[in-house]
Amino acid sequence: MGLLDTLLGRSKLPKPKPDRLFAMSTAYITLSTNLNLISKGAGICFRPIEASRFRNAQIEISELLQRSCQETNTTYKMQKDSYGYLWVILNDEHFEDLVATLYLVSQTLAEHGFDEQLLCAVFKFGNESTVYWIYNYKQARFYPFVPKGKQRDSTYEFRLRSVMDKELPIEKDVERWYPLWDIPV
Template sequence: MGLLDTLRTVLGTNAEADATRDADPEDLFGMSTAYVTMEADLGFRSVGAAALCFSGVDSTDFAETVGDVEAILRAGEEETGTAFDIREDSHGWEWVVLRDDDPEDLVTSIHFAADEFIERGYGSRILAAVFGFERAGDDGSDGADSAYWIYSFRRGAYYPFAPQPGKERNQRLEFKLESVLDGELGLEDDESYWYPMWPDRDGGHPWE
């Protein structure tokens, strides 16, 4: 089974069949307080970006839906300064990528985008929302540790992902994140669904 097939299985059909609760876009607002906890308790700050991952459909209606998502985000960009672009990665997944130094604006924009897909009947095409964090090293350098909170729309829950170079995971950090944010976010308690969303290059983000 290839990477794309595995992702389809874990974040896709099997995850939906095994889901213990329905996804709720309102869950995304839990990240607003999680940003504060991540920085205050763990020293992680936002990377100034977040993204919504979805699987496209070859239809005119879906293309119009994506156009409506763009229109909503463009209006938000004028109001809050949240920049965005929509791209496809090397695995064939599509991403709405948002950039803003204000984490609240990122959460709100992710919610707007997800809600539009759902309202148009394409909620099943949304795979995950991904929020990025970084922690300075002991020498003060940026990006010594990277971590992500991933919200699986098929499972209706968050899980941590801490990638390291060479497609290794910092599991000790992931369990630390779980212990600190447990109770603040609705967490995935089945670790088999903590699926890694690897970036295409070391030091990159999953949406790049």
């Protein structure tokens, strides 16, 4: 941010850091062994825009997903949610393939100049309850989200944070732990 931006009160969001997604690959060992959480899929959410450049990027993502998912046996689908955001939803028994495919999608959007359209990546886990680890691209940090009906299980979320704090770049400001209801993953 330049001096003129500071004087005029304008601020720029930091660029997304999709390479931080790979922290989840090593964290998965702790999640599965210490917390008995089993991977139930993943997804990436971004805001589509009406522009031919964006449609070209979306076509490239679809083609890359077809080729990549054939090699890794990952299944995927693309769908819009009720807010108009586009989701790429992935399932694979090999967790590393999920992380690599999410990175591929986010990197492709960034290469086309649409990195600001990225909202989040979501990793779904299960045991007795459903646990989501959400990667906020704007903050380049993870946070847990544990829905319990239309409430949050904050106690469990704080426990997850304390266990994973050394493994993942965790969002320190709890006010930025935005709940994502009705995640299609």
